[in-house]
Amino acid sequence: MLKELKLTINGQPYELSIHPRTLLVEVLREQLGLTGTKRGCNEGACGACTVVMNGKSVKSCSVLALSANGAEITTVEGLAKGAELHPLQKAFLDYGAYQCGFCTAGMLMSCKGLLNMFPNPTPEQIRDGIDGNICRCTGYNSILRAVEAVSRGDYKETK
Amino acid sequence: MIKDFEYFGPKTLNEALVLLDKYRDDYKIIAGGQSLIILLRQGLLQPENVIDIYGIKELDYIKSDGKKGLKIGALTTHREIEYSELMQGSFKVLSEMEHLLSTPQTRNRGTIGGNISHGDPAGDPAPVLMALGANVKLASITGERILNMEEFSVDYFETAMEHGEMLVEIELPAPPPHTGAAYTKFNIIASDMATVSVASCVTLAADDTCADVRIALGAAAPRPMRAKAAEAILKGKKITDALLKKAGQAASEEAEPVSDISASEEYRRELVKVLTARVTKEAMSRAKAG
Numbered sequence: 001m002l003k004e005l006k007l008t009i010n011g012q013p014y015e016l017s018i019h020p021r022t023l024l025v026e027v028l029r030e031q032l033g034l035t036g037t038k039r040g041c042n043e044g045a046c047g048a049c050t051v052v053m054n055g056k057s058v059k060s061c062s063v064l065a066l067s068a069n070g071a072e073i074t075t076v077e078g079l080a081k082g083a084e085l086h087p088l089q090k091a092f093l094d095y096g097a098y099q100c101g102f103c104t105a106g107m108l109m110s111c112k113g114l115l116n117m118f119p120n121p122t123p124e125q126i127r128d129g130i131d132g133n134i135c136r137c138t139g140y141n142s143i144l145r146a147v148e149a150v151s152r153g154d155y156k157e158t159k
Numbered sequence: 160m161i162k163d164f165e166y167f168g169p170k171t172l173n174e175a176l177v178l179l180d181k182y183r184d185d186y187k188i189i190a191g192g193q194s195l196i197i198l199l200r201q202g203l204l205q206p207e208n209v210i211d212i213y214g215i216k217e218l219d220y221i222k223s224d225g226k227k228g229l230k231i232g233a234l235t236t237h238r239e240i241e242y243s244e245l246m247q248g249s250f251k252v253l254s255e256m257e258h259l260l261s262t263p264q265t266r267n268r269g270t271i272g273g274n275i276s277h278g279d280p281a282g283d284p285a286p287v288l289m290a291l292g293a294n295v296k297l298a299s300i301t302g303e304r305i306l307n308m309e310e311f312s313v314d315y316f317e318t319a320m321e322h323g324e325m326l327v328e329i330e331l332p333a334p335p336p337h338t339g340a341a342y343t344k345f346n347i348i349a350s351d352m353a354t355v356s357v358a359s360c361v362t363l364a365a366d367d368t369c370a371d372v373r374i375a376l377g378a379a380a381p382r383p384m385r386a387k388a389a390e391a392i393l394k395g396k397k398i399t400d401a402l403l404k405k406a407g408q409a410a411s412e413e414a415e416p417v418s419d420i421s422a423s424e425e426y427r428r429e430l431v432k433v434l435t436a437r438v439t440k441e442a443m444s445r446a447k448a449g
Contacts, residue, residue: 001163001165003166019163020163020164020165020166020209021160021161021162021163021164021199023161023196042200043197043200044193044196044197044264044265047262047264050264053268056238056267056268057263057264057267058264058267058268059264059265059268061196062192062193062196062197062264062265062268063192063196063268064166064189064192064196064209064211066166066168066211067168067189067192067211067213067214069168110263110264113263113264113267114263128258128263129263131262131263131349131350132261132262132263132264132265132350133262
């Protein structure tokens with residue numbers, strides 16, 4: 001039995017018909033082709049599928065799509081404004097905060113959720129903020145430096 | 160892939176209770192889903208009906224009444240408790256516990272009511288709630304009942320909730336003066352579940368003897384459990400390091416741990432012994448400071 005799902009992703013409203021068993025990550029990747037969000041461990045451990053839902057970071061493999069009905073979702077595709085990268089994306093580039101890139105979308109969205117909550121996080125809060133994201137290229141320190149640079153105001157957000 | 164199910168998304172408690180009554184033979188309640196979705200995906204649970212209560216806004220609250228204590232709605236997220244300004248005095252341990260629970264994403268989505276209803280003996284909130292003397296309120300279409308956390312915690316992934324019932328509120332009594340509480344867990348990776356966890360709540364009398372103490376163990380038995388033999392050793396006495404050591408030993412003996420991939424039974428008993436003494440000492444020093 002298909003059910004109706006209405007939600008807003010990166011500012012764009014969508015109306016879909018989905019099976020109740022569908023996870024949010026499956027709607028994003030398979031139905032909408034938003035493959036920036038990665039599917040890693042598939043059991044809520046790695047953080048690669050992190051998106052921002054109503055302002056807060058969540059793991060999209062651990063949310064039933066139907067329970068996102070009415071929600072505002074931001075995925076990594078929604079960070080840049082046109083050709084202008086988001087401050088976090090610029091800082092990740094400048095500080096080499098990734099190697100293979102598989103964790104990057106999730107890392108960026110966790111950092112976005114962190115900065116929504118704490119615009120000027122302490123080093124401890126930054127560490128806590130990416131506690132739910134695993135990077136197997138050991139890029140953590142450069143990620144911390146990138147987030148610090150953004151919170152210092154080194155990068156201006158395009159309005 | 161998850162086996163398909165019928166999905167219901169009630170927006171009020173009453174709508175939810177009607178659905179629980181109607182589908183009482185085969186349903187699962189989902190709140191934040193941070194535990195349930197894993198079980199669904201592994202095929203360990205294949206419910207015909209899933210009742211999603213996350214949209215019931217009336218169950219998302221933290222209320223403080225100085226005299227009566229704290230009331231937490233079942234659908235309050237871990238994150239809300241972690242950063243709530245109402246977590247003061249001996250309730251501060253709740254915010255400290257939430258900070259140790261899993262990862263930010265899970266705490267943003269998961270709820271305290273969902274966590275304890277899941278009945279995992281390694282869950283973080285249950286031992287802390289037990290040490291603080293919490294009661295839980297269960298509701299069904301026919302009415303409400305209130306249980307304490309020991310009555311609620313029955314067995315491995317099993318609570319006292321009957322078909323047709325759901326958890327709606329957690330009630331924490333206001334602690335007497337000179338009460339302190341502390342919690343710790345041992346695990347290998349910071350965001351993991353506990354290998355063993357211990358919560359302790361100590362109330363000191365005017366002469367600094369132990370007027371009351373509640374110690375609760377996580378992942379040390381098929382359910383979160385009170386360490387009553389350890390408590391009995393401390394009650395009425397002046398708490399010294401020697402006495403704490405004895406209490407730790409008693410807790411280690413009354414625990415019923417299993418061996419699994421995280422630790423052997425013997426290792427868990429050793430953890431219970433050490434952590435019981437350590438956490439109770441911290442609770443006592445907080446009771447003195449408070």
